[in-house]
Amino acid sequence: MDTTPRPHRPAAPSTDRAPASGEPSPTPGDPGPPAGGPSPAAPSDPRRAVGDHGETLAADHLASRGLEVVARNWRIAAGDLRGELDLVALDHQAGCVVVVEVKTRRGAGWGGPLAAIGHRKQATLRRLALAFMVDADVPYRNVRIDVIGVRLDTRHLHHVVDAL
Numbered sequence: 001m002d003t004t005p006r007p008h009r010p011a012a013p014s015t016d017r018a019p020a021s022g023e024p025s026p027t028p029g030d031p032g033p034p035a036g037g038p039s040p041a042a043p044s045d046p047r048r049a050v051g052d053h054g055e056t057l058a059a060d061h062l063a064s065r066g067l068e069v070v071a072r073n074w075r076i077a078a079g080d081l082r083g084e085l086d087l088v089a090l091d092h093q094a095g096c097v098v099v100v101e102v103k104t105r106r107g108a109g110w111g112g113p114l115a116a117i118g119h120r121k122q123a124t125l126r127r128l129a130l131a132f133m134v135d136a137d138v139p140y141r142n143v144r145i146d147v148i149g150v151r152l153d154t155r156h157l158h159h160v161v162d163a164l
Contacts, residue, residue: 054104054150055086061148061157062089067098070138076131083128088136096142099129101163104150117147122164 059069071088087100103116117125129143147163150156 050104050106050152051102053152055102057104057150057155057157058100058102058148059087061159062087062098062100066093067091071132071136074132076128076135078131081127081131083124085125085128085132088132090138090140091144094142094144096140096144097129097133097138099125099132099143099145101125101145101147102150103147104152107151107153117163125164 055072059072062069067089069087069089071085074085074088076083085099086102089098089100090096091098101117101121125145129145133141133143144162145164147160149158149160151158
């Protein structure tokens with residue numbers, strides 16, 4: 001694929017996309033609320049709050065590694081493709097778009113955070129990454145999919161680069 005850098009411009013909202021759960025979809029250029037700030041829809045479900053906290057920690061981790069987070073909770077509902085990308089970042093050093101799936105757990109139960117990404121989720125992530133690349137105006141054509149597992153009890157992050 002062509003890896004020639006292009007200027008980064010967030011994609012204009014398209015009319016054929018709708019938020020998956022009736023909430024407004026963040027634009028690709030909006031990294032979401034500031035760390036520690038409220039999410040666009042205040043989570044009433046404690047699991048949602050755990051996930052949001054893990055995504056904030058993961059976004060901070062990516063930024064500390066020099067990646068530029070360009071989208072958080074990017075959603076699509078078009079035809080039979082529905083889903084959400086937790087984080088999308090630009091790795092300017094590697095010259096690629098990085099789609100990041102974040103799995104957060106309060107503890108070690110359920111096999112840990114990374115055990116939750118089965119074959120079906122992997123296939124969905126690949127399709128969502130392609131849809132994002134079509135929808136957004138990003139400076140790179142190469143894409144990789146990373147996974148970040150977050151354990152809140154130990155505050156440990158496990159970042160698997162190019163996981164899929």
